[in-house]
Amino acid sequence: MAKIAIEAKKFSFYYGSFKALSDINLKIDKNQVTALIGPSGCGKSTFLRSLNRTNEILPNTHIEGRIMLDGEDIYDRAVDVVDLRRRVGMVFQKSNPFPKSIFDNVAYGLRINGAGNKAMIEARVEQSLKDAALWDEVSDRLKDSALDLSGGQQQRLCIARALAVQPEVILMDEPASALDPIATQKIEELIFTLKERYTIVIVTHNMQQAARISDVTAFFYLGQLIEVDKTNKIFTAPNKKQTEEYITGRFG
Amino acid sequence: MQNHFNQELANLKKNIQQMAELVDVQLEFAMQAMQTGNLELCKFVRNRDREIDAYDNLIQAQCENIIALFQPVAGDLRFIMTSLMINSQLERCGDIAVNIVKRVQKTLQKRDLLTDSGIQKLGSLARSMARDAIEAFMNNNLELAGKVIARDDEVDQQCRNTFHWLIDKMQSDAQLVEPGAHLIVLSRQLERLADHATNIAEDVIFLIEARIVAHQKK
Numbered sequence: 001m002a003k004i005a006i007e008a009k010k011f012s013f014y015y016g017s018f019k020a021l022s023d024i025n026l027k028i029d030k031n032q033v034t035a036l037i038g039p040s041g042c043g044k045s046t047f048l049r050s051l052n053r054t055n056e057i058l059p060n061t062h063i064e065g066r067i068m069l070d071g072e073d074i075y076d077r078a079v080d081v082v083d084l085r086r087r088v089g090m091v092f093q094k095s096n097p098f099p100k101s102i103f104d105n106v107a108y109g110l111r112i113n114g115a116g117n118k119a120m121i122e123a124r125v126e127q128s129l130k131d132a133a134l135w136d137e138v139s140d141r142l143k144d145s146a147l148d149l150s151g152g153q154q155q156r157l158c159i160a161r162a163l164a165v166q167p168e169v170i171l172m173d174e175p176a177s178a179l180d181p182i183a184t185q186k187i188e189e190l191i192f193t194l195k196e197r198y199t200i201v202i203v204t205h206n207m208q209q210a211a212r213i214s215d216v217t218a219f220f221y222l223g224q225l226i227e228v229d230k231t232n233k234i235f236t237a238p239n240k241k242q243t244e245e246y247i248t249g250r251f252g
Numbered sequence: 253m254q255n256h257f258n259q260e261l262a263n264l265k266k267n268i269q270q271m272a273e274l275v276d277v278q279l280e281f282a283m284q285a286m287q288t289g290n291l292e293l294c295k296f297v298r299n300r301d302r303e304i305d306a307y308d309n310l311i312q313a314q315c316e317n318i319i320a321l322f323q324p325v326a327g328d329l330r331f332i333m334t335s336l337m338i339n340s341q342l343e344r345c346g347d348i349a350v351n352i353v354k355r356v357q358k359t360l361q362k363r364d365l366l367t368d369s370g371i372q373k374l375g376s377l378a379r380s381m382a383r384d385a386i387e388a389f390m391n392n393n394l395e396l397a398g399k400v401i402a403r404d405d406e407v408d409q410q411c412r413n414t415f416h417w418l419i420d421k422m423q424s425d426a427q428l429v430e431p432g433a434h435l436i437v438l439s440r441q442l443e444r445l446a447d448h449a450t451n452i453a454e455d456v457i458f459l460i461e462a463r464i465v466a467h468q469k470k
Contacts (some may be wrong), residue, residue, distance in 0.1 A: 208323055211325070236325070236326060248324070
């Protein structure tokens with residue numbers, strides 16, 4: 001049995017009085033890629049953001065239930081949110097490098113987390129860029145602006161930035177949807193290699209992408225978790241009719 | 253896009269249906285040729301096999317296109333896989349119709365041997381299995397598919413009976429060795445026809461229930 005990295009227990013999320021997620025029970029295995037799929041507005045991105053409390057930035061929201069990270073409730077008052085987001089990093093749909101050098105982008109999280117000396121930071125930046133499969137393309141121009149990189153490179157830079165602070169879990173919200181097929185393939189290969197050391201949760205609208213890269217797929221609809229199973233089961237013989245209708249494009 | 257995809261699936265199913273009907277008619281004529289020894293019918297069946305072969309190629313190309321262009325999953329994927337498998341089973345059923353009439357032509361001088369051997373009973377058992385298997389696929393009929401599989405043993409038994417009967421005849425009269433050998437081959441073809449029907453029925457169960465039942469001990 002795989003170890004559990006994150007477990008949602010009867011987790012509900014409200015935007016004002018609107019219940020965007022309803023009693024979600026979901027275990028996310030360690031060192032696996034879990035894909036969250038479902039039509040727009042189904043709650044999958046809300047769930048993803050709930051996993052490192054980025055939703056609370058919005059006003060007038062509240063939760064019910066619990067989300068456990070390594071057995072601890074991340075919504076507990078004692079939890080330091082900055083530390084939580086270090087442990088549970090995030091990569092967004094649109095790459096969002098800071099208007100700084102490539103090096104400073106990756107070093108940013110280390111510096112705000114009060115990381116020690118220059119040599120350590122340099123080593124960690126290099127390792128993170130290597131892990132994000134970007135080092136070979138940027139090693140000779142670390143001082144250049146990150147904004148000069150291509151779209152695919154910028155996204156891998158954001159992944160390197162997330163890796164630099166040594167997270168346990170990486171959340172990805174449509175990380176390849178704005179990229180061309182070659183850049184998309186690089187991101188997918190990267191996800192495949194990263195799962196050896198990290199737990200990855202990814203939201204994607206690209207069904208084939210979910211099928212290719214994930215071990216487990218969870219299908220959300222109207223704020224409910226309809227079905228979760230091994231990805232090969234979901235894409236060959238799902239248990240629920242709604243899941244079959246969605247993945248075969250016969251929804252609604 | 254979805255309509256376009258559904259249209260492709262409908263086209264594929266229509267072609268398999270037409271191929272199945274053609275195979276059914278070929279088998280019907282082969283059975284009639286067996287009963288009557290009508291040479292014209294034998295020639296007709298032999299000439300018409302190329303139409304089945306054309307469907308075989310067409311359906312294979314259609315399946316390849318659908319997989320490449322639409323990347324079907326779940327029930328849609330099983331439908332394409334099943335179509336490919338049933339396509340090749342049907343093509344072999346067509347070949348069997350041709351093989352039947354060839355053996356009929358080779359045994360025209362000894363019609364009694366064929367008539368008395370129980371081969372016609374074997375033929376009608378195998379053919380009704382093939383017919384039901386095709387119908388089970390066309391109408392997603394799980395129950396009928398199960399019944400087809402259950403009948404395979406009866407065919408095997410009849411085939412053994414025919415074999416022993418023919419061996420006895422061949423031992424008693426050397427003149428019957430050559431036609432008897434042709435009829436053993438013919439009975440073997442009919443037994444294969446029932447196997448193809450069983451395979452089709454197993455494919456139907458896979459299509460409907462996502463369960464692989466082939467190669468399981470009864």
